[in-house]
Amino acid sequence: MTSAEPEALLRKSLESGRVHSAYLLSGPPEATRPAAQRFVRALACTASAGERPCEQCAACRRSGAPSDIAIDGTGKSGPLLRHVGDHADLLWVERGDGDTRVRIGQIRAVQQALRLRSSEGGFRAAVIADAEWLNQEAQNALLRLLEEPPPRTALVLVAATASGLLATVRSRCVRVAFPRPPAVLGEDAAPLAERLAGAGRLSVPQLLDWAEEYRGARADAAAAVAQLLEISALWLRDRVAARVAAGDTAVRPALDAFRDLQACRKSLAQRNANPQMVAERALLALHGALR
Secondary structure (H helix, E strand, O other): OOOHHHHHHHHHHHHHOOOOOEEEEEOOHHHHHHHHHHHHHHHHOOOOOOOOOOOOOHHHHHHOOOOOOEEOOOOOOOOOEEEEOOEEEEEEEOOOOOOOOEOHHHHHHHHHHHOOOOOOOOOEEEEEOOHHHEOHHHHHHHHHHHHOOOOOEEEEEEEOOHHHOOHHHHOOOEEEEOOOOOOOOOOOOHHHHHHHHOHHHOOHHHHHHHHHHHOOOHHHHHHHHHHHHHHHHHHHHHHHHHHHHOOOOOOHHHHHHHHHHHHHHHHHOOOOOOHHHHHHHHHHHHHHHHO
């Protein structure tokens, strides 16, 4: 699937008039976040024909305002919600600067906001831009909204990977997967990939020393471990594909390690997650697959 095809699926939903109550956009944030914003802006656009958002109507001028407006309180973790531009019917949720997760209070604020009547008689929509960082408590609250969505509302979840979300959440969303670029392991990831290749030769104490590098401020450590998990999963996937292509079918340990990495993603999103311990678990799983 090319990067244009997911956008075409969203446009088709708009053009047909069959807008679903929930969508899940997964893939690179540089593709999914702008797509989510364009989609909800198109929902608010009042143009009767042509490309949406039209960028000409009053609704588009409001939703395209240069700065998002914070609402519903602020604090060290940031606002619960923001408007998209200054459009009252379009909401945006993401992690605060000091947070490692999307808070349950933010999901409750979304629930309350979507139950209000639209200011212009159209759709009300909310984007949850860091959906993979919802802990289980927040996902359970979100599930109630997905099960009983208010009329003429749309919820757009954006996640780097959908695997961190509960299956019951995923099943209630229209899935729109954005492809990753072919060169997934770029220059920034190359040193870590090279280090991962030698993980099988390290002793357990050496692996624990490596994991200790992920100590520090929780938000920064969680972001670094999330990168470790993503690059490890991609590196392991490529390794398995290369071995299978070469006729080697003894890849069960690597597949088990891949499942462990996915479990680590879910653990990292939990409220009391310890990033260093998650890193330990991931590195030990890789070590077992590479011995």
